[in-house]
Amino acid sequence: MKRYLVLDDGFTLEGDSIGSPIIAAGQLVISNNLYGLEQTLTDATYNGQIIALTAPANGASGINPNEYEAINPTCKGVIFNSTAVHSKMERDQSLDEFLKNKDIPGITNIDTRALAAHVQEHGQLKASISDTDDEHAVDQIKALVIQRDLVKQVSTRQPYPNPNSGKKIIVIDMGMKYSILRELSYRDCNSIVVPYNYSAAQIDELNPDGIIISNGPGNPEDVTQTIKVVEELQNNYPLFGIGLGHLIIALANECHISVMKLGHHSTSYPVKEIASGKIEYTNHNHIYTISNHGIRDANFIVTHICPSDGAIEGIRHMYRPTFSVQFDPEAAPGSQDMTYLFDEFLDMISSYERA
Amino acid sequence: MAKEIIDGITMQRALTRITYEIIERNKGIDNLVLVGIKTRGVYIAHRIESRLKQLEGITVPVAELDITPFRDDNNDPNAIKNADLGIDITDKNVILVDDVLYTGRTIRAAMDAIIVSGRPKKISLAVLVDRGHRELPIRADFVGKNIPTSRKEKINVSMSEIDDEDKIEIE
């Protein structure tokens, strides 16, 4: 069945339908993730977005429920370069079934190269997957307003524990990927996941050893509550920020953030650690970055940059036990070179306790 | 039989972490001087210095210290004790750097050498490995790894500058 991809500047492409037949619209993001389709689709950072996947023959290995990063995906729609036929042998669902079950519309056989070339020229765009490509459809997508409460939609409503016997870690859920909890479990951390709007006093009461501010969707300037909470907590607790959390820490210290032209969306993107010069690879999914301007005045050292474009990828406070990274060290999907940062966080907690 | 307990990559990360902690505690790196003790402490000091240079863009002076004349088993009272650091350490934050901290006697000798050479503002200690069993009241401010050992065991630190590769072995 034919469907259309309509962008808000009038650019349209024709494709075939897959998944749910509903019409959907959201901000367009082009992801170069090569592996781990189910992890990409269930990443809450994509809440409200339409993901375009440039990898070929998606869905060849079916959808494996062991690899979900959230139980329910919240992306608005998916655009595929191409999809593979599914073989009914495995117990896993086919891609089509999965998308239908989760009410996600998809469109396949799209020339994603044409799409990428267009976006390179025209910048951030909104997209819709619809049944027509006429003026009406373009007007509709033009009128779409990007929501500002994306984090609220995906953050947990109630705090819940992930009990174990080691260090007590609070994770502020901004749209957290399950793999963050997996990494904490491997290290025997006694974790509690709290909603994005939990107050500083409530977190204090739980007496954490360290606090992680997780990844999540949307513009960090929209989550003013969390920024305030971080301002209050950062003098008393070791903090580790990931993705959106990294940007929140920057904003809580009067740094500036900016939007990148294309963003980094890949399963295996390089990161260079400045101190040692080592280059490693990990999963990136971000369109925002911290500006170089003002970073020093806020007493942060830049610990990691991206060797391809020089963007700041990691910062550490000079005298407070705070560090954060723009990328996803828990890497689901993607290269796991940087998962040791969780060990570093725990080491930092130990030395903070000793001091 | 030597057994590797810390590999090269973990060793490098420990050095990077020490570097961040040094910046943290000193609230910046003004007035900092690194003094590396005898052989491997010097290489460690240089590695910390290169990381500081990458992060802060400033070159921190590194001095090399041979503590042999200051050892407490050196029985010649007339030996001229000259540390020959080559750097002025008066009013500076001196960080002594060594590979393994054990009884503490080496550090005491090092402090003697420092005091003879000038009047630093502060002396701190950074070590790659702390293996316990102190015989003097000395503690490290920055520790790479704490490795509990028995007195019979021996810790060997290999550094790629003079050994084949980076690693820490226990024997």
Place this chain on the structure above:
Amino acid sequence: MEKDIQNILIIGAVNSKTNVDLTNSIYRTCRIINKLNYKTILITENPISILTDADFIDKLIISDINAETINNVIENNKIDAIIPTLGDRNALSIIAENSIPKDVKILGSNNLAALANFNRDVFSKHLEYNHLPVINYISTKNENDIYDFVRKNEFPVILRRRFKNRMSSGWTNIENLYDLNNFIDRDPDFKDSVEIEKSIRGQREFSITTLRDKANNTNIVGVIEDIQPIGIHHLDSLLLTPALTLTNTQIQQLRKAAIKVAKAFNIVGVCTTHFALDTKNSGDFYITEIIPRLSEETQYLEKAYNYPISEISAQLNVGMTIDKLIDTSGKKFNAAYEPNIEFLTVRVPTWSNIQETNMEPKKTSNGAFIIRGKDIGEVFKKGPLNAQITQTNVLNSGNYKLLDDDELFEKIIHPTNRQLSILKIALNRGFDIPYLSNVTKIHPVYLETLRHLSKIKINLVKNKGDVDILRDALISGFSINEIATLWKISEEQLQELIKQANINFQLKDSSFITNENKSFEFNPSIGNYNEFTYDDKKQTIIIKTSPEMSFSDQVRNNYLISRIANANQKNGFNTILVGKTTREIININGSNISQIIDPFDEVIQYRLLPKEAFEHTIRLTNDLSDKNGLLDEGETKIFEDSTVKSNEEYEFNILRDKKDWVITSYVKSNEAEKSTFASSNLNSSAELTQIISDFITQNLTSAQQKYSKILNFTICFINDEVKIKKVSIGFSDNIIEHDIVSTLDLIDTYIKLVIGISLDELNLGINEFHFVENSNGKEISLSNDSFKLTI
């Protein structure tokens, strides 16, 4: 960068038809090392395939390659370092023997890695020491060890006997105790030692290529999936990248292991690691082989990901860090990324022998080509199921359709190189996918794709003119030719329908869309964005090629393409290469030749290039069809008189235009002595020269209606009489020798004739015998594999 190295020796190819042809990689390595101001000394056994006028090779040594000759070269040329990673297994074996003097640095590999490539024990022990999983294996003369091993490792296992002369029997697959007892009972006293190994037959095969620099920064280029399982040599099976059927967790496991392997063997440069993945006990995998050099896999990945492994590996070898490299033009190049890919890229093996061959652990294929597509069905149809390329039209799938189910099943459990076609037929007959997957160990998604292709065909026949089905078929790689035949309409009518249905074909660059380094390799694909800009300011010469059936044809065509492109550039023309498969283009002057990979001739059908581009087309193919006696320029056709027999023959190469002709050179070959002699001028009596010249003049007129500007007369003398043995239109098999010795720049003159300049205008100094005056005196003599070039 290594400061104390000046002279680098690169060990090149041995004379072998089975080793991978790394000539292009060797050129690129020499070029980039030369740019870094090192002196490049190249040693090779193969004289002809190296163009001797490359200025980035400081010294070319043609000699046998073994430890002795290498050591001589080292001494005579003050060599500081060796790069042994471009000489296939041969170069590595010299390193493994440890016969290089200690003060000569070995770059890109080392004694341990090279030894691990050959010696199983060294390989296994070092991997175990580094906690990497390797297949359990012992060799013993003690019966207890065998049963102990089986208790620990369970069936299935494989066993073989190693005889006293160090030869061994083949591996026997043992599935149960009964078979094991039988095997042992054949030699119960253990006169010969027995090797036993855990069987990984039927496990899935993957490989990963890594690049590591001296600061231990390691990245992978890509993961290759092997469609056929262990038990069929990986270069005989269909290779696919990216690995479609692995989950993220499995990929990361293999990736981490590959990175660890590069560190464990301390390889600074490129390394490929092969894995076996046990899908029954998920999570278990084994490392089966490491290849610490450039190989077929790296060639394939270079094309698939457009990531210049040859240049990167060479620079890492001399100590540069991965983010601070240079590219071929000298600009800064940051290679610190793991390349992305948007097209499925497959490597399809080919057999020059048209007989059906059994596939087994030993390699039987002798060539390969690469196909890209967005869809699995598309790459299957353009690749292994493409009769034109794999010459499977010889088998006539009709023959297999006549077999009954049991006979077909026999062919499936003993797989041959027609496996995918046979499976397609089996699926048509209703064989069950899970069952077939279990038997062949091919992942069900590929079988489902084969079945899907058959379904589309049926739908096409049932629903003539249906636009949705047409779209499905085109996406799955059906060609216009095939659909038009099924719908019994003309290709033009079909094209109208395609246009009306708003389905567009475009030329797509094979590099990743955001990659700055374009690949200049294009393929037609359904899409909305044309990526090939036709330069209409300059004229174009198109070179059309077909896949070669033999290794020597391949060498010849590679040479010709490079020389023709060079000549085109000199004469102010662009070159576009259009072929059914990818080629390694050997580029001496570093200019960019655009290549279009067009397995179904879609460039012409969809008018992806303007008509004027085809005005001058040179076809490097063997004339396969009868076109009423008309040949395209460059196309080869041979007229042979088999009654004429002699040991010694002279092949004269002739260039001509409508009016005149010139003999550029000749090659004299003597079959009995196995010797060849080539020269540009017959140093013989004027009488003999006159005889030959007259003879050719007479016979040339009869060949006049064949329009090719280049042709060859092979004559011999029988009882002092001149007889024609053969007339071949187009480029002969000896064109390389002709080109080297010819006084004229043979290829350049040829191109000038092609674009319409006449021999008269060229003023070549042709004498009355149609030879060129004032020969340059170059001669080649080849006998018993020794080669001499005199100038």
